[in-house]
Amino acid sequence: MADLAIRPQDIDAELNPPLVTGGLTYASITEKISAITESKTPRAWYIAIGVTGALTAVLGLMIAYLVFTGIGVWGNNSPVGWAWDITNFVFWIGIGHAGTLISAILFLFRQRWRTSINRAAEAMTLFAVACAGIFPLIHVGRPWRAYWLFPIPNTDLNMWQNFRSPLLWDVFAVSTYATVSALFWYVGLIPDLATLRDRARNKIRQWIFGILSLGWRGSAHHWKHYEMAYLILAGLSTPLVLSVHTIVSFDFAVSVIPGWHTTIFPPYFVAGAIFSGFAMVITLMVIARQTLHLEDLITMKHLENMCKVILATGSIVGYAYAVEFFTAFFSGNPYERFTFINRAVGPYAWAVWTMFTCNVFAPQLFWFKKIRTSIPAMFAISIVVNIGMWFERFVIIVTSLHRDYLPASWGYFRPTAIDVLTFAGSIGLFLTLFLLFARFLPIIAVSEVKSVLHAQESGH
């Protein structure tokens, strides 16, 4: 009889597969993660950072050239005053959304599966925001005056910023977001830094991690404060996830330009941001998982969940596209209508259809479990989505600007080599930072994963 009995934990295992596999124990998890930062630096890492570092150098050169020569080195013109510069800005800001979402919102919703990916996702967020932050500063004609964007008291001019300008709202939104996510990330790191400190074999590591871990001793007292701080920060960043891209979308929604001036932008931008963010997380995690052999910690369940999120947000984005076209038609506004017809068949139709294919059609493949659970497939799709989301921003910005109200003022935008290299450089910077992170800091939140492990076992 007994052998016929079905044990509840089997069902449980069926319904939600374990988040940590391979029979890892507390000790072995710690060992596994910490080892990554302690073991001898692999050759592949040097090669990788060599490449990305070179790209970062290119970014530096391009910025220098830009500052010393002028915006003219880019393809921007009249009427297309913004092009790749702001496209890249919005693209990176979008990427920077998944991290906080995973850490904060999923944390508040008690989504346990977040634990193995939140650390890396948060790091990615920081690096993306760092890349994003560059563009608003260098896209101005006189970067040496960019500090005028900040409300610094100035008793010699008595000049204040124009608080009606969405661009100024951006300044606040982005800087707040950067600060909070940095804090959130660092607080999360503290216990693991302490672990590394304690495992450290040489003085230097001891000192560095010693200082970084701010004297963490893991006492109940510490944990109590820690949990509280973490909860508060999660609470703080949750609205930010929504606010940042909402405000970025105001840059366009508040204008009078057909194709920009639309109320759907805030939700549309946020969905798009999460969409692209998760895509980037998958891209990075898949690589990390394979190269660092984290199969037991970043399980198929994690990846599959993320694919589901992409499928959901991708569908929202597709819906938004459709609604945009519908409202343009339904508004009866000839300018709006023309803008969208022009998107579909105009000089930039190729970009628009790239966008549709990558963002709307590609993610739909995730309806199939086979694809959802196939590493190569999800990797490919995540890349495609990243491309698509870059094009979404390009389409919104450039196709709306190049043909607006007076046909006599219409033009066409062509990027220059500098445009391309600058964007490539920003990718380089992003990857460089991530590689450094993956090498020197615990890429997975050890303490949190342990909590999951604990939960799993208590399930017995």
Place this chain on the structure above:
Amino acid sequence: MNAIFPKSADRVFRFAVAGLVVTAGAAAGLYAYFSHPKVLDTGYTPVQPVAYSHKLHAGNLGMDCRYCHFTVEKSAFAAIPPTEVCMNCHVRVKPQSPQLQRVRDSYARGEPIPWVKVHRLPDYVYFNHQAHVSAGVSCVSCHGRVDQMIEVKQVEPLSMAWCLDCHRNPAPKLRPVELVTKLDWQPDRDPADIGREIMRTKQIHPPLTCSGCHR
């Protein structure tokens, strides 16, 4: 486990952080102070090619500013006088003085004297003497008591904020036009009252808009 840091580490750390904040704040404050036009620009007293004393001419001798700066009422610029103007008197007054050698040479050769500009505004600022003088703004408001300066020096910051102070509230700085060059003029009653009267009678509304000064 063995402690890496001594007990005191916590305190050191806290002090370090505090110190960092303080120094950063101090640095910012110092920069703000020393880069301010009040500090940076006022007091500028260049050496002039000819040791010309405004104190002597405008002060002791009581010459009117407009004797030399004769375009101040009809032009945006208060012209630096041609050497001719100096010579009007100095053919008779101190014709031999060695200090005036340069002036005499200039006049004889027809070569200008390279005076050094003291009150300098950026190229994108269009200040108009005619407009201010005809409204009743005295020389002293911007140039100070030149009649007491042996060497002319900049006494006001000439910063945008400084301009705006007066443009927002001109009354205290206004006086009857005929008195604009009376640098030592002391109003018998509250200058603001006089100013308000002048503003009423002349309908003076100083521009607060960009193009008032930037074109």
Place this chain on the structure above:
Amino acid sequence: MRTGKTYWRSLDELARTPEFEQWLHREFPENASEWTGKASRRNLLKLMAASFGLAGLVACRRPVERILPAAKGVEEYVPGNPMYYATAFSLGAAAYGLHVEAHDGRPTKIEGNPQHPASRGAAGSFAQASILGLYDPDRAKWVRKDGRRSSWEEFEKFAAGRFAGQGAGLRFLSGEIGSPSLEAVKKHALQRFPQARWVEFEPVSQDEPMAGAQLAFGQPVRAHYHFEKADVILALDCDFLGLDAPTLSYTREFARRRKIGTPQDRMNRLYVAEANYSLTGAAADHRLRLRASEVAALLAELAAELKVFGETLRVLPAASGARRKWLAAVARDLAAHKGRCLVLAGPRQPAVVHAWVHLINQLLGNAGATVTYTAATWTPQTQALKELASEMAAGQVSTLVILGGNPVYNAPADLDFASHIKKVECVIRHGLEEDETAALAHWTLPEAHYLETWGDARAWDGTCSIQQPLVAPIYEGRSAAEVVALLSGYPHRRAYDIVRNFWSALSEPQWRKALHDGVTPTPPSAELKVTADARRIQGLPLPPPATGVEINFQPDAGVWDGRFANNGWLQEAPDPMTKLTWDNAALLSPATARSLGVNTGDMISIQREGRELKIPAMILPGHADNSITLPLGYGRTRCGRVGRGVGHNVYPLRTSGAMSIAAGGKVSKAPGRYKFSLTQDHHSMEGRPIVREATLEEYRKHPHFAHEPHQELFSLYPEHSYDKGNQWGMVVDLNACIGCNACLLACQAENNIPIVGKKEVARGREMHWIRLDRYFSGPEEDPEVVYQPMACQQCENAPCENVCPVAATAHSPEGLNEMAYNRCIGTRYCANNCPYKVRRFNFLEWHKDIDQLQRMQFNPDVTVRMRGVMEKCNYCVQRIQEAKIKAKAEGRRPIRDGEILTACQQTCPAEAIVFGNINDPNSKVSQLRKQDRNYAVLAELNVKPRTTYLAKVRNPNPELV
């Protein structure tokens, strides 16, 4: 579109060519190789020097600045206050009176002289831009002997020996002389050298009209048209609003007859028959596309319709249906307006045509009414030059003195001037440039710019002006009169003495008055009564329509005959019709292009009389079929850095036999593509109510046709009230605007607007604050054209102001949308959010590498913008402020209406632009805003533009609609 016309987008799209499809789906093209402009941007930055200005918005701390007052005071001169002088600018034989503004002794801005009959306060694009020539760093600066620097003393020594005898083998070659004093010196020279001869030659000459007058009246006469009196005008290949002098006064008179305040007002009606699409054609109520060589036939048909010779006329092959109908209507219209109509033919038309026109005008009773004649002396220029060339070929010319002009470049190709000139023992060249001709001269003498020497000039109507210098010659330049005086031992040597002596009849007060007014008391030429000989004219053989492809040579709106090639402003000013900058092109009709299998940008080869020319083609809708227009003046080989090698030289195809209209051209597609730089590449209005247009009849039926019903929007922000003090506004009458570039160039000169060069124009970075938007409507083959000057509209709810993060653009209480350059950090957000796209961004440092000389042109009242800042029209705020300060100084009086003129308004020959205080119900601008034609572009956006437009009304013949 109100008028229910169908608008198309661009030719390519209309024609759905595969190229367009491919363009639709093209990937990012590799950019660097996108534009094969001759000069790179960096070069151009250097080259454009001639119009760059004081850089430097950022001031570093305390550079020691010196003030250098004059040692001795200058009379009447108040440092900082501009001074104005009257002088005159001549183009060929037509002079225009000018007022030139000088700041601290340097000429900075040119305006028309209101007292001068030919300019009436307006200045055309050539006059406006001519000030650049004064500061052109590539001017001829020194006397040169065989290319080596020499001196006037050297030359005088040489001349004393050379110019001793009777002048055997001595020849003078000059442009057309419009200067009385120079004529006097010329007469003296010819007396001094009896055996010498003097040839006058202009590449764009009056030969044909004069010959026509000779045929009609037996003597050369100059015709003067009085458009104010003409109700019906038929212009045959005559661009009297554009290039056929004297355009300014004609434009003024014509425009006055187009301005209508109420539906009841009457306006004139203009018929145009032409090959190329000219400004006059754009202004026409009815335009007939016609090969230039068929105008004669058309005229004969018209004569038949008008029964000019009774029934006995040997009628030519009757016109085809449509053309017949057109002609019949025109004829009836003309006949119905005897004495109040006008027929004119352009100077490019052959003599016979002019003879017929004179006759027809006479029979229509126009002679003496709408057209008057004055006596003229004339020697056919092309013929004279031909003889000179043959003399040179025969070695009979020992000394050739070339005054101005550039014959080596622009003489008819068949004269082979360049090789014959080598046979001349001694060539002396006096000119502004070291050009193609100078290269072949033994002596080159620098000519003084008209702003730096004394002279005089006769206007089209005979009015004389004294050409008064504003500066002493910057280099060693001397006037032509001085040179001839020197060579011929004229009693007076200095320019001033020559002129003053010529006008010795004027007493000192009269002379001073003449200088002040800019016109001498001498009356214009007396009217001449002449009668055309009908019989003789009837007997004249009509030139047959051109065989093969007809080729039309005509002066270019930018560089004229090539003399302005080194003028950056004119090079960058878009051609009024094609919007082409930095180039010329072979203009042809869509049908012709199809038959040749070429598209815009394809190279074509034109062969004629064994000569070949390769030039890129450009499709111009409305151009006559089987005909090609070639603008002169490009492809200069020896010229300043700005103009060298720009465009294609078409003179090699132009022969003395066919100076204007050439027959028998063979045209074929040639290998290769060419990139044009256009400022507008989209030609349709997309059915949007941007330019609102109606016929006079429609207007009378619906006086409010211009008013678009649209839903009222409300601003989120509290609305400002603009009901106090001065509230500046502008009204542009689209009925008057003819689309010439005068306003654009005036604005460029007034506001220190930089030149960006061909490559940057191609990128869409031209800096002009005012655009002349040109839209086609109707069928591709034969569209109508409308113009719309588009500058900052000074919106009351300005979208640009809200979005600027640093408040660099803000609104003034007087309703100006102001731009504080020094606050701008260059986010370009304002430009993106401008529905009119009138903001201009300094993408690069356009003001690099310029020396003191070039800086001298700049208007000190306007900040010169550095790279990275936004700029735009501000209603010439510097002029507004100056006027306000002046008014305050003069006892705080209110500003009078018309006291402030914006640069564009002041120079507009059509008086299409009116600026003023809309708060004053009596101001001209308020009056116009009350008109029912008044409308605001994009009013539906609730941006409340301060610039409004008066809708266009055409006056078509009811018979033809």
